[in-house]
Amino acid sequence: MSEPHQLAVGDRVVHKSFPPISRHKLALYCGASGDHNPIHVDLDFAKAAGYPDVFAHGMLVMACLGQALTDAIPPPRLRTFATRFVSITQLGARLTCEGHVAEFVEHEGERCARLALTTKDENGDVKLAGEAVIAI
């Protein structure tokens, strides 16, 4: 972990890979998250909605990105964490989460760094494009 006060623009501070997303993982996340939308666990429902298969909850993918972030940055320094869900994350996806220092900013009167964050699958397709503001 980098000491936040030693950060420089361009530093890659977040990097973590995750095992393939299984149906079992989606079922567990359905229960663990309280998000019971059947589109993520019920193949019949997903097909009726026009999808070829079930797919990952966006918030499961964001939870992975959050974990990669707090592995690298002490959670008490986290001020904001945001992401855009760029594309659907398919079953079997092997996610890699990365983040680098984009700029230094003042956030509500506090000196902070803005991290640019991405989550990509094994093909390099972007799933999440996000950012976090951390106190330094």
Add this chain to the structure above:
Amino acid sequence: MVDHSVIGRRLAPLTAHVEPGRLRFFRETLGESNPLYNDAAAAKAAGYAATPVPPTYLFCLEMMDAEQAFEFLTVLGADLAQVLHGEQRFAYRAPVMVGDTLLFEPRIAGITDKKGGAMTLAFVETRVTNQHGVHVADCSRTVVVLNKVAA
């Protein structure tokens, strides 16, 4: 199409409890191994009064303890099969920890039609306060509604 008159509408407030067993289920599902989230002593050493929650768990608490987790769909006149999660943002103002009781107060902050009405973006903003009345976080989500366009 989504009725724009729902802008500003408050959804039902809800109270959520940060329960250790449910939180452990979430950590295990995600393979969360950070000592700060798993070991109360490590959390205390880092300055927390109790074990804190991972950064996206607020979203889960809001869904788990809502009597109607998909109330926003009723308000938007959409069903589960036609919506996607477009964006999510959290602003953290104070720690959220095991044992906390949180009040979530969501409202429809905005509605924007896109692509000639083929899709609508709905912005839901939720203020979160704890049992001491401390404003601990704000959560913002963008819901994408894929409108049923007449052929």
